[in-house]
Amino acid sequence: ENLDTAAKRVLEELTGLRNVYLEQVKTFGAVNRHPFGRVITVAYFSLIKISHYNIQPSSIAKKAKWHSISKVEGLAFDHQEILGACFNRLKWLVRSRPVGFELLPPKFTLTELQHLYEAILETELDKRNFRKKILSMNLLIDLDETQEGVAHRPARLYKFDKEKYEEFLAEGFNFELKESKKKEKVVRKKARAKLA
Known part of the structure; x- marks a missing residue:
């Protein structure tokens, strides 16, 4: 299974979302980023119109819901840094390619x-x-x-x-x-x- 396929599988397993375009952003691999051992994370993001998608928590997630990016806090480990990297990538993208087809x-x-x-x-x-x-x-x-x-x-x-x-x-x-x-x-x- 390649990284892109794995990302789509994990997204579907955790939220029920499928057929969503994902874009790879960055790899996070600091040695001490997770207390239980070495973990490498490949971060992806997507632009979707949330009114067109109904997220469902999986068996390993207690709940799944949408949050305003400006109000997200208390994320585990370095997940705030990962979220920030994805949001910064989006800010760069709007200045280098058209954005909105998916959202308007x-x-x-x-x-x-x-x-x-x-x-x-x-x-x-x-x-x-x-x-x-x-x-x-x-x-x-x-x-x-x-x-x-x-x-x-x-x-x-x-x-x-x-x-x-x-x-x-x-x-x-x-x-x-x-x-x-x-x-x-x-x-x-x-x-x-x-x-x-």
């Missing part, structure tokens, strides 16, 4: 896409810069439709151009984003306070 509805607004990127990057992005950058990539198809049943001005709806999306997945890109001006001011103010 088939039709979405630019605001929904921006909120997804902000959640992953844990920062507020400049709205105008984000829209200009994402639209210049020709990654989205304007559906010439707007939201329905909303209390505010309906936003335009888009979908991913699957062909362009696959091209960017294969080749990658450099997706540098500016933080919002409000965020930049706070960062500069904190930097000045540290220097004083």
Whole structure:
């Protein structure tokens, strides 16, 4: 059994999840990372829409449930470090390939896409810069439709151009984003306070 097959098997045994794309992140093998002896862990992560999956605990797990990554604490051994490595990998990925196909509805607004990127990057992005950058990539198809049943001005709806999306997945890109001006001011103010 190779590593990728083993990772899929373990995921299914622990949670009942199957047919999930997994991406290898890093190998953890510090000599003293586990009190019962030498253990090597190969970490994987995946992007899935959790509303499409029903996790079930296995016979060796008491329970299985989803957690917000920002609220996870008290993990055993070096598992917090492993989780951090996976999250950092995801942050790198959103700047080098398109992310969202798996997480957004088939039709979405630019605001929904921006909120997804902000959640992953844990920062507020400049709205105008984000829209200009994402639209210049020709990654989205304007559906010439707007939201329905909303209390505010309906936003335009888009979908991913699957062909362009696959091209960017294969080749990658450099997706540098500016933080919002409000965020930049706070960062500069904190930097000045540290220097004083």
